[in-house]
Amino acid sequence: MAPADIRKVILNILERIAPDEDLSHLDDSKAFREQMELDSMDFLDIVMELRKLYRVQIPEADYPNLISMDSTVTYLTPLLKDVPA
């Protein structure tokens, strides 16, 4: 998957976790938490959704990489490079 595909995957996950949030104005460089209400349970859900979808394991030490859309896509690009879009 290319970074643009990964971005779409993350957006889909966020829509599922928070269906009442408007994500059309999401700023990719800013922390998710500054733009929408996400607590620690929600971050864990992003990790679990990725595992469910692509069997990708994200160790707890790497969770800080999931702070914003940009950092998440950068972190996931090498992990998902062989996954078909």
Place this chain on the structure above:
Amino acid sequence: MHYHTLIIGAGMSGLAAGIRLAYYQKPVCILERHTTIGGLNSFYRLRDRNHDVGLHAVTNYAAPGTKTGPLAKLLKQLRLRWDDFALRPQCGSAVMFPGKKLRFTNDFSVLVEEIAAAFPPQIDGFRKLVTTIETFDELNLNQQAVSAMQVVSEHITDPLLVDMLFCPLMFYGSATPRDMDFNQFVVMFKSIFKEGFARPFEGVRRILKTLTRHYKELGGELKLRHGVREIKIDNGRAIGVVLDDGREITADNVLSTIGSVETFRLCGKALAGQTVPGDHGPIEQFQHGAISFNESISVLDCQPKELGHGETIIFYNDSERFTYDAPSDPCDLRSGIICSPNNFQYENDQQLEDGIVRITALANPDYWMGLSPEVYAAAKADWGTRIIDSAVRFMPEFRSHVVDTDIFTPKTIHRFTGHLKGAVYGAPRKILTGDMPLKNLFLAGTDQGFLGIIGSMLSGITIANNQLLRD
């Protein structure tokens, strides 16, 4: 079929845990002894009328679009939209004690103003108590029990106000007589006074049906009339369950929502002398609760509002001090709860077909559990009348408008929930982490310790997340 997790009990917590597991594609099966879902919060049909049992109101109300708090957290975790529960806010409630009435609504400032007007010397202390409550982390699962009476009395010196604040919180969630754990007090204070009451127009059915449909769509299995008589244990692990009819089902994990002592019993001798992780000590030290209620449900030939009764819920007490304990009489007639499901702000001024008044009073579980079948019905009717006669002192007269009546007792609660002694709020000692003496056996629901309808669902979610979805 071998499951990832077997869940015992199709109440709010079991269904919510089931949704989380099914969503993450774990083979999961919920086993329910009863013929319908819901457990303590269920529904039934009697003489062509729908009734709710348990639920007076959903606490933890938040308006549509609210993104923080327990309700928002719950909806996100279950992947539900706000509209799925269709909660409508209360009209307004009150605590009525001798010479004092405190009104409260879903706008917390109303209660603050009422206290300032009725108890001027106490308002500063009350504000300090609110700050203590707001800064308290009730979601920390590794905390020690602290007496709420002690903490509250440090801020508020008038025992009448102390009792009036405790009364609704105890009635709606305390498994402990005469006091609460401060953690539980904070949970209840926030859910009732700060967030407030709501109800779907269709009652608890709406919530349970939403949960069940969602669970099944995700691939979860639900088996009614499947009581569990034993949890099978081998080599220190739960390996499955034995059903009432002798059939066996195997699983990697078992999540019980039926109560701590009730779960230990299903494990039999294998747990003797074992300890619950986290300073809880051996299982023999755990006791089931003894707080239970009688409730009389009156169907009226008119709306309660037409008789001048506009409150959603009234918590009343006629004595100098409020006593929250199992009474020595069959029922405690000094205090109680008056709830009218008509008095919520339903959409487009929709109104329930029948007027309903539910009156709930503390009951003596031993008396009701011990009655012989011949005298049970008469005792139930007699005390139902006495409860109503006591409650009309705190509301407009309605007795001549009653067209149908139903009554439940601790015995009814025991029959439908399996809670020993019909203990509505379970055991006084909660196991917040959900840990049990076996590595792959867990506890959710009433005895895990999150309270109310929203709390019970969050209990199932939390234990599923922390204990069953970590691998």
